[in-house]
Amino acid sequence: MSTLIHDIGELFAADGIRQDAAVVVDDGRIAWIGDSADAPAADRAVDVGGRAVIPAFVDSHTHLIFAGDRSAEFAARMTGTPYDGGGIAVTRAATVGASNDELRALLAGRIEESRAQGTGTIEIKSGYGLSVEQEARLLRIAREFTDETTYLGAHVVPPETGRDEYVRLVTGEMLAACAPYAKWIDVFCEPHSAHAFDGDEAREVLTAGRVAGLGLRVHGGQLGYGPGVQLAVELGAASVDHCTYLSDEDVAALAGSDTVATLLPGVEFSTRSPYPDARRLIDAGVQLALATDCNPGTCYSNSMPFMIAVAVREMGMTPHEALSAATAGAAKSLQRNDIGTIAVGQAADVTVLDAPTYLHLAYRPGVPIARRLTLCSASVGCAESPGRGAPPLTRTFTHPKR
Numbered sequence: 001m002s003t004l005i006h007d008i009g010e011l012f013a014a015d016g017i018r019q020d021a022a023v024v025v026d027d028g029r030i031a032w033i034g035d036s037a038d039a040p041a042a043d044r045a046v047d048v049g050g051r052a053v054i055p056a057f058v059d060s061h062t063h064l065i066f067a068g069d070r071s072a073e074f075a076a077r078m079t080g081t082p083y084d085g086g087g088i089a090v091t092r093a094a095t096v097g098a099s100n101d102e103l104r105a106l107l108a109g110r111i112e113e114s115r116a117q118g119t120g121t122i123e124i125k126s127g128y129g130l131s132v133e134q135e136a137r138l139l140r141i142a143r144e145f146t147d148e149t150t151y152l153g154a155h156v157v158p159p160e161t162g163r164d165e166y167v168r169l170v171t172g173e174m175l176a177a178c179a180p181y182a183k184w185i186d187v188f189c190e191p192h193s194a195h196a197f198d199g200d201e202a203r204e205v206l207t208a209g210r211v212a213g214l215g216l217r218v219h220g221g222q223l224g225y226g227p228g229v230q231l232a233v234e235l236g237a238a239s240v241d242h243c244t245y246l247s248d249e250d251v252a253a254l255a256g257s258d259t260v261a262t263l264l265p266g267v268e269f270s271t272r273s274p275y276p277d278a279r280r281l282i283d284a285g286v287q288l289a290l291a292t293d294c295n296p297g298t299c300y301s302n303s304m305p306f307m308i309a310v311a312v313r314e315m316g317m318t319p320h321e322a323l324s325a326a327t328a329g330a331a332k333s334l335q336r337n338d339i340g341t342i343a344v345g346q347a348a349d350v351t352v353l354d355a356p357t358y359l360h361l362a363y364r365p366g367v368p369i370a371r372r373l374t375l376c377s378a379s380v381g382c383a384e385s386p387g388r389g390a391p392p393l394t395r396t397f398t399h400p401k402r
């Protein structure tokens with residue numbers, strides 16, 4: 001069934017921003033893009049009333065599968081207690097104690113929240129199991145929701161196991177149990193945390209993951225300067241995430257590489273830390289992504305519009321750069337060329353803004369204007385906010401430039 005989406009006030013297309021545009025979707029793919037006035041006939045039509053349409057956000061870094069609550073840890077941070085990764089053990093205990101159905105329900109609810117804020121593709125990491133059975137269980141459940149699953153057994157060293165023994169487990173039996181459910185392997189490479197992994201340990205983890213056929217991702221430069229970024233580039237990781245603390249050598253290595261630097265501004269917001277300098281990276285030619293890192297410790301927000309607003313306000317990104325990083329950049333970090341842009345042939349995964357222009361993403365922080373468009377064979381609609389419903393597409397907008 002083909003669908004015509006028309007009266008698009010502003011279309012954030014791969015070849016530039018178009019006004020008064022229309023898009024035809026056929027069989028889940030974008031089949032035609034042009035002026036609304038020239039739109040061909042289709043089996044059904046959706047009038048978006050002058051709203052802006054953008055690619056659905058790609059949230060390329062989340063830890064969405066967990067149980068428990070760490071709001072008290074957040075409150076303590078706001079009065080000066082620094083983050084060091086120690087709270088991961090608290091989430092582990094709650095997660096291990098939750099049944100499969102409880103975890104499924106928690107994850108489904110968080111994904112529903114993400115969709116209601118305009119997110120299409122979501123990456124999900126394990127990392128709150130820290131044993132063979134529990135890590136495999138988390139990935140099995142996450143796989144029910146997304147193909148973008150990441151094995152993060154190397155999140156922290158659990159207290160009951162020695163460091164060397166744990167690295168052996170993560171690179172051996174645990175990897176074998178988890179690899180069938182994972183596309184990626186990740187490691188928290190952070191010499192500034194007693195709980196995380198140093199450069200040599202991270203290298204062992206990533207090398208073993210690569211041998212098992214997994215793509216590489218790295219948590220690097222979150223709490224201080226360290227080897228994570230250089231290691232990611234050297235091993236050809238798809239992405240190195242956080243990049244809050246970067247030496248000039250780190251920036252130069254990223255600039256000459258295919259490794260995407262994924263910035264996670266919700267973490268700096270929620271840990272009251274200095275933001276990464278996105279401008280420095282863009283000016284050096286580094287490819288950037290923006291993602292939420294949604295997790296119970298450093299950022300319990302799955303709002304991509306919020307990340308865009310913070311990146312623009314605090315990190316020197318233009319609204320265009322921030323939206324591109326949250327869509328095309330994040331798609332690149334997942335090595336996906338079918339999502340993250342609006343162009344003929346791409347997956348028809350788009351988000352409608354209750355606004356005349358994408359600039360409102362940063363201009364109206366905290367206002368729920370983004371909704372992923374769902375194109376089911378039976379119906380067309382916008383993802384609903386849990387308990388609140390989607391605003392109907394009845395209001396119309398006139399683009400400010402017209």
Ligand SMILES: N=CN[C@@H](CCC(=O)O)C(=O)O
Nearest residue numbers: 085088188293295296297298
């Ligand atoms: N830093 C490592 N992992 C997460 C935080 C996990 C937690 O504190 O529960 C992050 O990306 O920030």
Ligand SMILES: [Zn+2]
Nearest residue numbers: 061063219293
């Ligand atoms: Zn993370």
